[in-house]
Amino acid sequence: xxxxxxxxxxxxxxxxxxxxxxxxxxxxxxxxxxxxxxxxxxxxxxxxxxxxxxxxxxxxxxxxxxxxxxxxxxxxxxxxxxxxxxxxxxxxxxxxxxxxxxxxxxxxxxxxxxxxxxxxxxxxxxxxxxxxxxxxxxxxxxxxxxxxxxxxxxxxxxxxxxxxxxxxxxxxxxxxxxxxxxxxxxxxxxxxxxxxxxxxxxxxxxxxxxxxxxxxxxxxxxxxxxxxxxxxxxxxxxxxxxxxxxxxxxxxxxxxxxxxxxxxxxxxxxxxxxxxxxxxxxxxxxxxxxxxxxxxxxxxxxxxxxxxxxxxxxxxxxxxxxxxxxxxxxxxxxxxxxxxxxxxxxxxxxxxxxxxxxxxxxxxxxxxxxxxxxxxxxxxxxxxxxxxxxxxxxxxxxxxxxxxxxxxxxxxxxxxxxxxxxxxxxxxxxxxxxx
Numbered sequence: 001x002x003x004x005x006x007x008x009x010x011x012x013x014x015x016x017x018x019x020x021x022x023x024x025x026x027x028x029x030x031x032x033x034x035x036x037x038x039x040x041x042x043x044x045x046x047x048x049x050x051x052x053x054x055x056x057x058x059x060x061x062x063x064x065x066x067x068x069x070x071x072x073x074x075x076x077x078x079x080x081x082x083x084x085x086x087x088x089x090x091x092x093x094x095x096x097x098x099x100x101x102x103x104x105x106x107x108x109x110x111x112x113x114x115x116x117x118x119x120x121x122x123x124x125x126x127x128x129x130x131x132x133x134x135x136x137x138x139x140x141x142x143x144x145x146x147x148x149x150x151x152x153x154x155x156x157x158x159x160x161x162x163x164x165x166x167x168x169x170x171x172x173x174x175x176x177x178x179x180x181x182x183x184x185x186x187x188x189x190x191x192x193x194x195x196x197x198x199x200x201x202x203x204x205x206x207x208x209x210x211x212x213x214x215x216x217x218x219x220x221x222x223x224x225x226x227x228x229x230x231x232x233x234x235x236x237x238x239x240x241x242x243x244x245x246x247x248x249x250x251x252x253x254x255x256x257x258x259x260x261x262x263x264x265x266x267x268x269x270x271x272x273x274x275x276x277x278x279x280x281x282x283x284x285x286x287x288x289x290x291x292x293x294x295x296x297x298x299x300x301x302x303x304x305x306x307x308x309x310x311x312x313x314x315x316x317x318x319x320x321x322x323x324x325x326x327x328x329x330x331x332x333x334x335x336x337x338x339x340x341x342x343x344x345x346x347x348x349x350x351x352x353x354x355x356x357x358x359x360x361x362x363x364x365x366x367x368x369x370x371x372x373x374x375x376x377x378x379x380x381x382x383x384x385x386x387x388x389x390x391x392x393x394x395x396x397x398x399x400x401x402x403x404x405x406x407x408x409x410x411x412x413x414x415x416x417x418x419x420x421x422x423x424x425x426x427x428x429x430x431x432x433x434x435x
Contacts, residue, residue, distance in 0.1 A: 003255045004163045006046070007056040007083035009107075011099035014091040015119040018146035020044070020057040023156070043251040045283070048156040051163060054255060056082060080110045082252075085162045087155070088138060092118040092130055104136045113162035116141045117155050122148055174216060174223035175346045178253045179291075180281065181263035182273050186293040189329035190263065191215065191226060194338065219339045227253040254280055258346045258390070259287035259424070261338075262319075266294045266308070266326070270315045278319055285391040287349035287425045288322040289341060296328035321417060323424055345424030351392060353420055355385045358394065365415040372405055379403035382434050391426045397434040404431045 008016045024044040046055050080086070088107060090100050107114050118130045121143035133141040142158060144151035179187040195217060215226045254260055260281035264274055281288050290312060298304060309324055316322070323341060327334045362384055371379035380399040387393050394416070398404055413427050 003045070004051075004053045004084040005056060005082055005252065006053050006085050006087060006159055007058060008087045008089055009058050010089035010103060011097065014089045015146040016089050017057055019087075019089065019117070019119065019144065019152070020055060022146060022149055022152065023048075024055060048153075048160055051160045053160075053163070054251065077106065080106070080112065083112060084164070085159050086110070086112055086114045087117050087159065088114050088136075089117045089119050090133060090136075090141075092121040092133075092143065095129075096132060096136065100136065104138070108137070114138045115155060115158050115162070118143050119146055121145055121151065172225070174225040175259065175342060176225040176227070176257045177259040177261060177342050177346075178227040178257040179261045179263055180254060180277055182265070182271065182277065185263045185265040185268075186329050187263050190291070190293060190327070190335075193329040193332050193335055194226065222339070222343055224339060224342065227257060251280060254284050254286060257286055258349060259289065259342050260284075261289050261291045261342075262322075264290065264292050264312075266292050267297050270311060275315060278316060282318055282426060285426055285428065287345040287391075288319055289338075289345055289424060290316065290319065290322050290324045291338070292324065292326045293329055295326040296331045296333055321422065321424060321426060341424075348422050349391060349425040350389045351420065351422065351425075352389050353386055353392075355383070357420075358384050358386060358416070361416055361419045362396075362412060365412055369408075369411060372403070372408055374403050374405075377403060379405075379408070387430075391428055392422060393428040393430065395430045395432055397432050399434065401431045401433050 008020055010016055023046040043057070044055050046053050086107060088103065090096065116133060116136060116138040118133055118141045121127055121130060122145045127143050130141045130143050140158075142151060142155040144155055179190060181187055195215065217224055217226065262274070262278045262281065264270060278288070278290075292308065292312075305326060308326075312324055313320065323345070325334060325337060325341060327338070329335075362381060366381060371381060373379070377400065382397045382399070384394055384396040387395050396404070396412070409429055409431065413429055416422065417427060
């Protein structure tokens, strides 16, 4: 089941990106210090009162050499197509402008819910000026302040009221996996090679695949749903509306996947954008397999694979849990291993372990490496329990959360991972003070 999508639209300079960053910030702060994780602000995740959702920041969309009206029109139309709920943002200090009216007329054409947010209402007195915005025809305007974070709760309450329960995949027991990567790394060729037939157009021109294409197949009695996503490009190199669609839909395909295959071009080596793309899957808590394509094109020595793998481990330190497979879409080298590997990673991603077994492993880990002390106060770990799967999420109850150093938390994660074989999946550890 995919996450609902919220798009923030409006004319330039009303504060869309500020609000987007405020909502996304709480969600992504848990990986803020992880090297190499993406900070692309076109598309991210948010959470409010237990409801998770994806967000589109149309404020980041630039269409070069086009008139002002066409620019805001393109922004709103992308939101209409992609979003489940639309936040229409206006500037409370400037009042209603002709550009606001233009956006409103576009939004009238959609049957999707629209929440009207009046930004830059920084104090109580300024709330008296929001009533003019009723004339836009979207019901109650919600006064907010991006600068101070005021009013966001009321606005988000209204947003989540409009989420509908999606049951599209309720009866679909297939393992869903997506292929993600930069343009022209060979994702479509891999799809064709896995399927053994030309189901997706393949071209040497970067960016041929515009949309995500779902394809089901069965191997060894297991059904899989494969998604060939459009290649992800650097933010500064994405100009056309269709390319923005590709980025958004790739993110949605990751949301809908159990396992993400990060495809790297062996000929070109590891690029910075590869790490940023991998960050999308890591932040989303998906199972991950790193697939090095076009391996047949390299002139190899006895140490080539070992050196390439060492480079991956150095560049993708936050994906130390991800298995690596060297393949060739052209010769089908090692492709027969891929479905079985996806199945195993998916099982690890959905694995649940009993509290008794988990605590036995943690107590053994503490016996081998005692808990640290800070300023004379020693960390005490009382017990742990797994609270959810996909990804496996474990709560560790302690005497003081601040005593849990990140290095010791990583040590515990590695002990749990090695003992229970959590290969291919991130593990989320949450430290809580025992009440």
